[in-house]
Amino acid sequence: MKLKKGGERVLGKAQKRRYDLPLNKGSGTGFLVILIALMTFLGMLALASSFALSAMTARWSSGLENRLTIEIPTRQVDGSLLDKKGVFTLTRDIANGLHGIPGITNIHVLSEEEIGKLVEPWLGKDLLQGDFPIPGIIAVETSDMESRTLQNIHGKIKTVAPHARMDTHEEWLNDLLRFTGALNLAAIILALVIGVTMVTAVGGAVRSRLAIHRAEVELLHLMGASDRYITRQFQRHSLILALRGGFIGAVFGALFLVLIGWVAGQMGVAILPDFRLDPVQMMLLAMIPLVAGLIATVTARWTVTRVLTTFP
Amino acid sequence: MIRYDHVGLRYGIGPEVLSDVTFALEPGSFHFLTGPSGAGKTSLMSLLYLGRRPTRGIITMFGQAIGSMSREQLVPIRQRIGVVFQDFRLLNHLSAFDNVALPLRISGRPEKEIRNNVEELMHWVGLGDHMNALPNTMSGGQQQRIAIARAVITRPRLLLADEPTGNLDDEIGFRLMHLFEQLNRMGTTILIATHNQVMMDSFNHTRLILDKGHLRVEQPETPVALRDKIIGGAP
Numbered sequence: 199m200k201l202k203k204g205g206e207r208v209l210g211k212a213q214k215r216r217y218d219l220p221l222n223k224g225s226g227t228g229f230l231v232i233l234i235a236l237m238t239f240l241g242m243l244a245l246a247s248s249f250a251l252s253a254m255t256a257r258w259s260s261g262l263e264n265r266l267t268i269e270i271p272t273r274q275v276d277g278s279l280l281d282k283k284g285v286f287t288l289t290r291d292i293a294n295g296l297h298g299i300p301g302i303t304n305i306h307v308l309s310e311e312e313i314g315k316l317v318e319p320w321l322g323k324d325l326l327q328g329d330f331p332i333p334g335i336i337a338v339e340t341s342d343m344e345s346r347t348l349q350n351i352h353g354k355i356k357t358v359a360p361h362a363r364m365d366t367h368e369e370w371l372n373d374l375l376r377f378t379g380a381l382n383l384a385a386i387i388l389a390l391v392i393g394v395t396m397v398t399a400v401g402g403a404v405r406s407r408l409a410i411h412r413a414e415v416e417l418l419h420l421m422g423a424s425d426r427y428i429t430r431q432f433q434r435h436s437l438i439l440a441l442r443g444g445f446i447g448a449v450f451g452a453l454f455l456v457l458i459g460w461v462a463g464q465m466g467v468a469i470l471p472d473f474r475l476d477p478v479q480m481m482l483l484a485m486i487p488l489v490a491g492l493i494a495t496v497t498a499r500w501t502v503t504r505v506l507t508t509f510p
Numbered sequence: 511m512i513r514y515d516h517v518g519l520r521y522g523i524g525p526e527v528l529s530d531v532t533f534a535l536e537p538g539s540f541h542f543l544t545g546p547s548g549a550g551k552t553s554l555m556s557l558l559y560l561g562r563r564p565t566r567g568i569i570t571m572f573g574q575a576i577g578s579m580s581r582e583q584l585v586p587i588r589q590r591i592g593v594v595f596q597d598f599r600l601l602n603h604l605s606a607f608d609n610v611a612l613p614l615r616i617s618g619r620p621e622k623e624i625r626n627n628v629e630e631l632m633h634w635v636g637l638g639d640h641m642n643a644l645p646n647t648m649s650g651g652q653q654q655r656i657a658i659a660r661a662v663i664t665r666p667r668l669l670l671a672d673e674p675t676g677n678l679d680d681e682i683g684f685r686l687m688h689l690f691e692q693l694n695r696m697g698t699t700i701l702i703a704t705h706n707q708v709m710m711d712s713f714n715h716t717r718l719i720l721d722k723g724h725l726r727v728e729q730p731e732t733p734v735a736l737r738d739k740i741i742g743g744a745p
């Protein structure tokens with residue numbers, strides 16, 4: 199009696215459990231599975247990008263707080279160029295002058311080699327050869343970024359070398375945070391859209407199932423089935439469909455993420471060198487299908503309960 | 511056990527299909543509900559199995575006034591009522607066994623108890639060899655026996671049957687009536703809607719007669735009066 203066992207084939211245990219309502223028969227469930235698979239896929243991408251984004255933000259902004267850089271350009275205020283020695287002297291004088299200022303915890307004058315390494319990607323190796331003067335750079339660490347400290351530093355710089363610049367990275371950091379904040383907001387909105395889409399789709403599917411099987415549902419109701427009893431059947435049906443779709447979506451999502459990582463590695467995209475999802479993030483990604491299942495279950499329950507209240 | 515007090519029912523804004531219906535069913539009683547087609551028998555049945563609520567009047571079932579009860583509170587009341595619908599309303603995707611087992615599953619009985627009870631009852635109604643068959647592969651008479659078995663499997667305190675002999679030949683109809691009598695002797699209160707005069711005359715029970723939505727009660731005739739009527743009615 200194959201026909202009798204209308205159980206689901208996905209969950210081993212559910213196989214023995216028959217439905218009172220023929221929910222697992224008939225068409226229309228494939229659509230929902232595919233939709234949930236797609237939503238899970240999108241959800242995984244959104245979450246993974248969000249993780250990558252925060253890693254990026256953390257990396258770029260880490261070490262920028264309580265740090266500032268002083269640059270001593272070769273071109274002076276009057277337009278004349280300093281030679282190597284001039285730059286060196288000014289840089290040393292400023293560094294010495296900073297020593298007495300309270301709030302400064304570390305002063306490091308970058309050597310020519312260090313500066314060379316910094317500019318090498320843009321200007322090439324040749325720069326350091328010969329007499330060509332390069333700007334001086336002092337990296338300063340402070341205990342705070344209060345304006346009094348900054349003003350003291352600024353004042354000291356100006357008295358020694360009026361054309362020297364102080365960069366607190368603040369502007370750049372703020373731009374970066376604004377940018378990643380906007381991207382994160384986009385990810386949140388995407389997640390919301392995905393959630394609303396799923397609720398709408400599952401709700402619609404459940405409603406149409408209810409309409410199709412209204413006579414059967416009414417019969418169960420008249421036999422004394424509680425709302426919970428009837429709701430459970432729809433919940434279980436929706437949960438199984440959502441888990442099936444979620445699983446498919448998660449598999450494709452994972453494959454896609456691995457593929458992206460591989461392609462990025464091949465192309466040498468170095469925005470996020472050696473970015474890896476940590477175990478917690480992987481767990482969160484793996485939980486998306488479960489969240490899909492939860493959304494489907496709750497939506498089914500809510501939808502059926504609402505319809506059932508119209509029954510006597 | 512069941513008491514109706516000036517109960518009225520209308521569908522939407524239509525006229526009242528039941529007006530001032532007043533009667534009582536004592537525990538263990540057996541009643542016929544009769545009247546011409548369109549008189550409101552099915553409508554009254556649907557009130558009795560709590561398929562709808564009346565538009566006016568007071569209904570008391572098993573000692574509780576229905577009107578003030580919430581949907582949730584009606585659940586255990588419905589579980590005490592067995593219904594044989596005119597069109598059976600079997601679930602065609604479930605086996606005969608599962609159809610009969612349904613009310614027990616709804617009330618959450620253990621599967622082992624369900625198996626024993628259902629198998630016993632199905633043998634009793636002569637369907638012991640058809641437990642795994644699907645209803646739509648079975649004859650009308652067999653389907654009806656499934657419907658009846660399903661209605662009585664929980665030993666309901668009230669059994670309602672809407673024209674159960676309607677589309678059956680007389681012999682099966684009478685066998686069915688004997689089955690209901692047997693259940694009645696075991697304590698179930700029974701109300702059968704029918705307009706089969708022969709049937710009502712053969713089984714002498716109190717009649718609730720509906721006519722254009724109004725109900726009157728007619729006590730069973732004495733055997734002598736009945737005989738006179740039958741003889742007198744013949745040419």
Ligand SMILES: Nc1ncnc2c1ncn2[C@@H]1O[C@H](COP(=O)(O)OP(=O)(O)O)[C@@H](O)[C@H]1O
Pocket residue numbers: 521527545546547548549550551552553554
């Ligand atoms: N669901 C319904 N909606 C509107 N009118 C109905 C409905 N069911 C029955 N009626 C009307 O109520 C009256 C009684 O019908 P019914 O209870 O089926 O009588 P019976 O079962 O005695 O033939 C009829 O006039 C019928 O048209």
Ligand SMILES: [Mg+2]
Pocket residue numbers: 551552553
């Ligand atoms: Mg009728």
